[in-house]
Amino acid sequence: MSRIRSHILALDQGTTSSRAIVFDKLGRPVAVAQSEFPQIYPKPGWVEHDPTTIWKTQLNTAKRALRLAKLSAGDIAAIGITNQRETTLLWDRDTGKPIANAIVWQDRRTADICDSLRRDKADRLIRRKTGLELDAYFSATKIQWLLRHTQGARAMARAGRLAFGTVDSWLIWNLTNGQTHITDTSNASRTMLFNIRTDDWDDELLKLFGVPKSILPKVVPSSEIYAETQALGQAIPIAGIAGDQQAALFGQCCHKPGMVKNTYGTGCFMLMHTGDKPMPSRNKLLSTVAWKIGNKTEYALEGSVFIAGAVAQWLRDELGIFKSSSEIERLAKRVPDNGGVYFVSAFTGLGTPHWNPHARGIISGLSRGSNKAHIARAALEGIAYQVGDVIAAMESDAKTKLKELRVDGGASANDLLMQFQSDLLNTKVIRPSNTETTALGAAYLAGLAVNLWKSKSEIARQWKADKHFKPKMKPSTRKSLVCGWERALKQATQDL
Numbered sequence: 001m002s003r004i005r006s007h008i009l010a011l012d013q014g015t016t017s018s019r020a021i022v023f024d025k026l027g028r029p030v031a032v033a034q035s036e037f038p039q040i041y042p043k044p045g046w047v048e049h050d051p052t053t054i055w056k057t058q059l060n061t062a063k064r065a066l067r068l069a070k071l072s073a074g075d076i077a078a079i080g081i082t083n084q085r086e087t088t089l090l091w092d093r094d095t096g097k098p099i100a101n102a103i104v105w106q107d108r109r110t111a112d113i114c115d116s117l118r119r120d121k122a123d124r125l126i127r128r129k130t131g132l133e134l135d136a137y138f139s140a141t142k143i144q145w146l147l148r149h150t151q152g153a154r155a156m157a158r159a160g161r162l163a164f165g166t167v168d169s170w171l172i173w174n175l176t177n178g179q180t181h182i183t184d185t186s187n188a189s190r191t192m193l194f195n196i197r198t199d200d201w202d203d204e205l206l207k208l209f210g211v212p213k214s215i216l217p218k219v220v221p222s223s224e225i226y227a228e229t230q231a232l233g234q235a236i237p238i239a240g241i242a243g244d245q246q247a248a249l250f251g252q253c254c255h256k257p258g259m260v261k262n263t264y265g266t267g268c269f270m271l272m273h274t275g276d277k278p279m280p281s282r283n284k285l286l287s288t289v290a291w292k293i294g295n296k297t298e299y300a301l302e303g304s305v306f307i308a309g310a311v312a313q314w315l316r317d318e319l320g321i322f323k324s325s326s327e328i329e330r331l332a333k334r335v336p337d338n339g340g341v342y343f344v345s346a347f348t349g350l351g352t353p354h355w356n357p358h359a360r361g362i363i364s365g366l367s368r369g370s371n372k373a374h375i376a377r378a379a380l381e382g383i384a385y386q387v388g389d390v391i392a393a394m395e396s397d398a399k400t401k402l403k404e405l406r407v408d409g410g411a412s413a414n415d416l417l418m419q420f421q422s423d424l425l426n427t428k429v430i431r432p433s434n435t436e437t438t439a440l441g442a443a444y445l446a447g448l449a450v451n452l453w454k455s456k457s458e459i460a461r462q463w464k465a466d467k468h469f470k471p472k473m474k475p476s477t478r479k480s481l482v483c484g485w486e487r488a489l490k491q492a493t494q495d496l
Contacts, residue, residue, distance in 0.1 A: 008447050009065065010439035013083045013167050014267045015104065016313075017252035018057035018176070020065035021439040024074075025198065028461040029436050031069035033061040040101060045108040045348065051089050054167065055174045057413035059200055062232060073234035078174075078225070080240030080446030082247035082438050083167035085190045085338065088142035089333040090153065090215070091170070093163050096178050100150045101168075103142040106267075106306060106348045109310060110141035111357040122208060129195045129202055131278050131287030133355050137304070138210045139166060140192035145262045147210065147452060157212045164215040166191070168241050175229035175238060181228055183217040185297060189289035190494040194219070195277050196289055222246070222291040223445040240446030243437050245269040246290050249300060251441030252406045253463040255456045260394065261403060262387055263438065264411035267351070268305035269388050272398060275299065282394035283354035293448065301397060303352035303390030306363075307345040309411045314347070321372045329414045333376035338481075340365040342488035343378035345386075350493070353393040365484070378415065385422040385485040391425055404428045408437040415469075423473035424481070433466040 007030065017036040021029050035057040040048040044115040066072065083326040086105035091098045105110070112136050117123065123134035132138055143164055147153045154160040165173065169183045190193040193211060195202040201216055220226060222242045226233040242250060245263060249271045254259040257275040258367075262268060271290070278299045290300040307314075312325040322331055342364050344350075349357035363375060391402055405427060411417060412431055422429040434440060447453045 007445040010443040012439040015084045020061040023443045026207040033064035045352040047104040047107045051098040073232040078239035078446040078450045080442030082442035083244040110136040138192040141423040169217045180227040184222045185292040186243045188244040239449035247441030248438040251437030253460040261406040264409035266307040269298040270303045305386040334373040339374040341374045341378040343382040422469040429469040433464045
């Protein structure tokens with residue numbers, strides 16, 4: 001008699017670590033394994049990853065999570081994959097070996113290519129077809145750069161030997177021993193090569209960026225059985241794929257138009273579900289695919305803050321203010337307020353709604369009485385201010401006032417930050433009891449494909465709040481703080 005497979009394995013390949021989480025049928029995490037990997041900074045503004053390290057750490061965490069859960073591959077109904085988006089990899093189809101390091105989404109080396117395209121007014125075409133702003137953040141200019149600067153890349157592409165993928169494609173290629181080259185619509189919609197209206201790669205954009213169609217993966221829905229992997233000992237279906245932020249939107253059960261989630265990870269990413277049609281933005285938000293299930297594509301508006309939790313890592317690693325990122329809250333609580341100090345963490349430029357790749361980080365308002373606690377507090381508050389700027393743009397585009405903000409990601413565990421966020425937005429901030437929503441979203445998409453869950457409404461019944469943060473700040477205090485933030489923001493972008 002065959003065993004009932006009642007668990008899902010989610011692979012969550014992030015910017016600074018690979019994680020694997022086993023979920024049960026109630027959406028509860030049974031076991032978690034995580035492995036950090038090195039960030040590579042060849043030049044200022046450049047960020048790379050070793051693709052082989054990405055694959056090895058992801059495979060090892062998958063094996064470790066199964067061991068911790070005391071399960072084998074035979075207990076797993078399906079694998080769901082979620083990933084850092086836009087990060088760009090090229091590899092040899094024949095050998096499966098990468099031809100260069102992956103260029104990470106944070107990397108700014110192609111900002112000048114974007115400036116040149118903007119002078120040619122290509123940004124309008126790109127916005128119309130892809131819903132994205134022309135920016136070095138997305139994959140298209142990264143592919144262009146790799147094809148130009150990697151020896152033999154063009155010749156390999158002409159010979160049909162070269163494969164491009166975002167991280168999901170790379171993982172699936174390796175999980176299936178090079179048999180499957182796919183990406184889902186949510187990841188494809190982040191490349192700046194995918195037309196979100198025709199639901200396909202766009203020939204005009206491929207020509208604009210000089211990207212040969214032969215290197216691209218096949219685009220598939222976010223929830224269906226794509227292939228099987230034997231990498232964990234027995235055959236397991238791979239049945240769900242979504243970029244990390246879309247997966248978090250799904251995992252937060254924001255399945256209806258107007259619902260908003262914010263993930264406080266390395267960066268901050270806010271998504272608002274906008275229904276079954278892309279919503280154009282007047283405020284430089286991105287219109288993006290949320291997910292595609294069956295024949296139905298659903299869309300979202302997205303705003304991005306490039307540096308969020310990473311600011312704590314910077315204070316830890318570069319300034320040595322504390323030994324562990326988790327200490328930032330305790331340090332920030334030593335002072336009652338920011339003492340006039342503001343921290344704009346524009347280490348890799350500013351995202352939504354500014355889209356200024358040349359902006360740089362700044363700590364302003366320092367006085368003789370300023371100390372490391374003020375800097376820690378200003379760093380946390382700086383995350384909340386940037387989120388506030390994005391929410392204001394969203395409310396304006398959607399012509400609706402935010403009713404609540406569902407939060408997740410590592411920094412959402414920081415009560416000081418969450419309370420300040422609620423105060424600043426003057427709205428309720430809700431942290432769910434399960435904050436592993438990115439991996440959970442991938443698990444849900446995979447589970448739907450193999451009928452472990454029957455519908456989105458069955459999934460939505462599993463969502464539970466852990467803590468509500470309600471605004472307590474006086475309007476006059478809020479106004480004064482926001483004025484200070486706007487001054488600091490100007491200083492971070494002047495003389496550029």
